[in-house]
Amino acid sequence: IHYGMIPRTNRGIFCINELPDLAERIQVGLLNIMEERDVQIRGYKIRLPLDVYVVASANPEDYTNRGRIITPLKDRVGSEIRTHYPRTVEHEIQIMESESNHFITEGLEIIFPQFMKEIIAEITQLARRSNDISQRSGVSVRVSISNFENVLSSASRRALRLKERNVAPRISDLSAIFASTSGKIELDTVGDIKEERVVQKLINAAVLSVFGDYFENREFEQLVAGFERGLSVHVGDDMPSMEYVNQLSKVGGLSKAIDKLNGRGSPASIASSIEFILEGLHLNRRLNKDEVRGKIRYRR
Template sequence: MSNRPATLGQLRASGWRSVPVKQEIQRNALAKVRAGEPLVDGVMGYEDTVLPQLENAVLAGHDIVFLGERGQAKTRMIRSLTGLLDEWLPIVAGSEILDDPYAPVSRPARDLLEHKGEDTPIEWVHRDDRFGEKLATPDTSIADLIGEVDPIKVAEGRYLADELTLHYGLVPRTNRGIFAINELPDLSERIQVGLLNVLEERDIQIRGYKVRLPLDVLLVASANPEDYTNRGRIITPLKDRFGAQIRTHYPLEVDTEVAIAKQEARPFEVEGVDVRIPEWMDEIVATFSHLARGSSNISQRSGVSVRLTVSNRETMVANAVRRSLRLGEDVVAPRISDLDALASSTMGKVEVESFEEGREGDIIGKLLSQAVLTVFRDRIGTGVAGPVVDSFDDGEVIHTGEDVRVADYAARLDERPGLAEIVDELAGESATPAERASAAELVLEGLHLSKRLNKDAVGARATYRGR
């Protein structure tokens, strides 16, 4: 930073050129597209759907509204757009609205330039400081977004007619940057009107002052589809001023949802405990969310967020760790019996639609069973069930649950070669005993759901027997 120009004269001598923020973003976006890099980081499943639309909107210099249900990475994409700004930007020193040294728009910056000339001091701001964000709430005011008279400045002796009495709102403070409004329909209609000039004429007007601040800003907003009719709506003139409306969606593939959950879930680290999460358990958690999105018993108006998958994965691992610590085991692998714990992390994230009171738990349980059966059929299939089912003809049973140790599963597998063969094929040669126990529960539960084995269950404890 010490090598950067510190005055207006030095800035001119350096050859730095001022460009509008949308042109700056376009230039950096073109470089990313040319290099084959995504415009935003950490977003999966949008490569062929949302991201091409985003690229078009950015290259066209459009203001953007992301339309989609909750948990579809709208806010993450908006915040990632700051990566398209130049890392450092020169401003008039002390400017509240990041005035361009070559063309300042605020009164204090203009006065400083007039007084200092080529010696006007310059400051450099990082791209992260050129991003402003506001969650739209019904109590949001024009003063919050645009600005208002500052009574403290008036009390200091300035006249009301003096432009220096103004306190700038969030939008002008992100001049030459990106301003985001989350849940735009929640903004009252009269406040939305205040954004019309920002989007079209690119200026703001504060109260009765003859003040016109030509702003240079990229406006990005997010909205849920239902907000158009339920909690509020985006007024037609404002929708018309957004250059692009991009529809987001939930992950289309289970593998994508699994990858997102692995990326977003908090790592579970316990001293002295090795946590192993089998792939089939991740697939069950993700499949459960996919099934919920297609269930008539789950409200689709509010959506089934990817946050459900992330929270359920974290809860499943936490329950497995708790179980293993109580049993004194140092290698942990979630099992089917750990899925009962998902009720607590699911009920607050979905809206169950049922005519009968108290059936929420049954509906969640059926969806989990469907998820287990789906993964069982995909990974194992029902054609290999014969040797396992035959091994139960002697009347022996297998107990599973939170109080069953890994060593007990190993002993049962040694007694049933047919079951052990399928478990080893599923878990792989390098699987730990804990992972083999998890695979064994998947096989047993899958055969039960396929109506090949009987099951007696009490809470998280189950007994499997032949039919």
């Protein structure tokens, strides 16, 4: 006699994923098991005692329309544990680092700046508070994980194309998250606002927030003064790292800021730090930015 999957787990733990997906008639079959803690074999006048611990997972009822947990079954649940999204950037970073896929990068040394991790995590944190995004649908940590992977993939592709040994994601690599974020968020706005515009708004806000955690605007008076004298700096996602290093000697006031970001390790990390600083100053309205054919120029 086959007693069924749950009775065969006697003296064990039986886990059910996505409980609402079970048809209601099947959920009814759990009532006796969870209340009387025994099972009756159809066609036989015998009841077998069960010692089984049932654990089930489910999304909130308003999250999907795929099903529901019947009320009598809810009444038999001993305890309900509600989980939540990571509440801090630090926890978000820990999860995306541990759950992301690690690429096979033979011959490449990956340097993922801490400020870039914080920006990616902050994008998701801001999305969970955004009025443009439906909070009923939620913004899962999968957004952070996918964005982390896409940004690293973009940086790795550049290093392979330019034959560079070091890989360090830059601000210009954040364009890769449009593909990984779209489809994972549901807009909650009236009008013709597009996902790309919402994602760009989140990117700008995240960069501005993280920049404010590291610097104050008054630290860059010397740098801004150089731009007021006609200095301009070009950046781009396909620009070799050494070109950033060469520009560094021409731009006064950058060295201390790069040291503050621990960006002296390699040309790739210097390039990443420079882009972060310039974009932060632009978002603080200290510099102007022109974008033509994929190239970006910062000026006053």
